[in-house]
Amino acid sequence: MSTELTATLLELNHVHLSHGSVREASQVPKPFTLCLSAGERLAILGPSGAGKTTLLRLMALDSNPAKGEVQFKGRAGPSWSLVELSQQRAVMPQNCQVAFGLEVKLVIALGRVARRRDPFVSEIVLHAARLARAEHLLARRCDTLSGGEYARVHLARVFAQLWDVREGLILVDEPFAALDLGLQEHILQALDAFATERQHAVVAVLHDVNHALRAFDRLVLIKESQLFADVASNQQAVPVIEALYGLALECLQATDNAFVVSPVSRRCPPA
């Protein structure tokens, strides 16, 4: 079991996060190396425009790095075909409108569109929808959904895509951007349960530091297209996060193990 857990799933070797625009030689971001093990939970944090989404796209094998190479499951990125890749990694988009108002059931089933023979697709769609709490939406048209319902439908589609796979990779781009607190919890829990059961690794771009600290094993901090830090997600990470955002944070102890951080307000210092 432990060997499986430490097996490298994704490996970024000396990659650059370039935005495509040509910079001066001194400003070329330093290359960095990043490894992701199967079943690991990794959160990407950083200020806006730091290159979080660029990093996520590299990890999703959407694009090839300008320099360096990406290896997924021991194979180089370009050697994966779209169909093979779709059966090992899934991406949950930040906000993805579905044209024509397709039925939710159909959209979830689209997660499995690349499989040639797929006899259990209707059961899988049903289970995936149940896990994502989108079961009541199955017969609805996508153009009648609210933002939160959309997020659940796309989550169910991601579940359906990796339903019968083990040790896959799920990438999520700011999943909680427009969701209320209750829904954030639901989605986080559903994602966690799904990934734990199948030992999928989860990589998420996040804004909320508390989500990252609570639900993820490891934090990758990105600043100005460079790796700022790669730390375990615990109380020791807080000073690094402070340095990343240039912000003073205070730790509030919630229960014995759990804590939340909050920016220190200058006007009204804590009593």
Place this chain on the structure above:
Amino acid sequence: MSIVRAVLRAQPSWWLGVSLLMMLALAVQVGAVPVHTSDWLAMPKLFEWSAVGDSIQTLSAGSHVLFNLRLPRLLLSVLVGASLGLSGALTQSLFRNPLAEPGLLGVSAGAACAAALTIVMLGDLAAAIHPQARAWLLPLAAFIGALVVCFSLENMARRIAPGSIAALLLTGIAMNALAGAVIGLCTYLADDDQLRSLSFWTLGSLAGARWLWVGLFAGVLATGYCRLTRSMQTLNALALGEAAARHIGVDVHGLRKQIIVWVALLAGLAVAFCGMISFVGLIAPHLVRLWVGPDQRQVLPLATLLGGLLLLVADTLARTVAVPAEIPVGIFTALVGGPFFFLLVRQARGQTA
């Protein structure tokens, strides 16, 4: 009412197929020349005649009209309508937009423009070309015109503003204007004979139908339909957008290219043989989507059937309402289709956006 609706929902393809056959049976009977049962009995003679290569006199006037004019025309109208319906549905799924149509995007105009250029520029040269080759020159030119417009449309719309509907439609408008200008220039330069063939292209008519065209069209449509229906679920995936479609394993670039070639082939051939026939490609998929919902696996076959039915009805009306004269069917579809489309948009305001 609800029973009617339930029956309609049960088997749309069955309903459409039966109405198409009924309409064919009706359309064969009506026209400037009445057709009698005895005319049908001349069918065996037809094969004899073609085998021997004898003159046309062995056929009665009625059977001549039936076998050499009316039947090919009816079948061609069904096939052209079906191609327009299919290419309309494909364009809409490619551009993720229910307003896209080969006509609106300038594909038909591009084909007509290439045909007009061929008619006028090659006017003198045409005499030097073998007559058999000349018959294929125009369809080929129209197809190339459609292909050029399709590829430039796709490239430009993506380069200006990726995913933007406005950029796409504006590019389409520009294409239409450009093609219109070139057609206008050709009209200005053309002599009387060329002018007559030019007005045929811009107005759209099925009057010149021939069995050879019917065969060719049936072949192309059948091939395209078989190729495309294999990937109908991946067409649904396009509705998620390019990035998400790639993530679930759909080769978006390959699919795009395939769709563009087939749209150009279908719409281009339709224009090549029958001139510009508007609105069928827009209305057929629209009606189908209102009827059975937006699942491409249903929209594609049904839009094909409905397109055939619509153009058959339009052409039958076009050649019968003003007997013995006939209205060019392109004018007719635009006259009827325009206001009808307004109604559709008003009714489905909430759903189609």
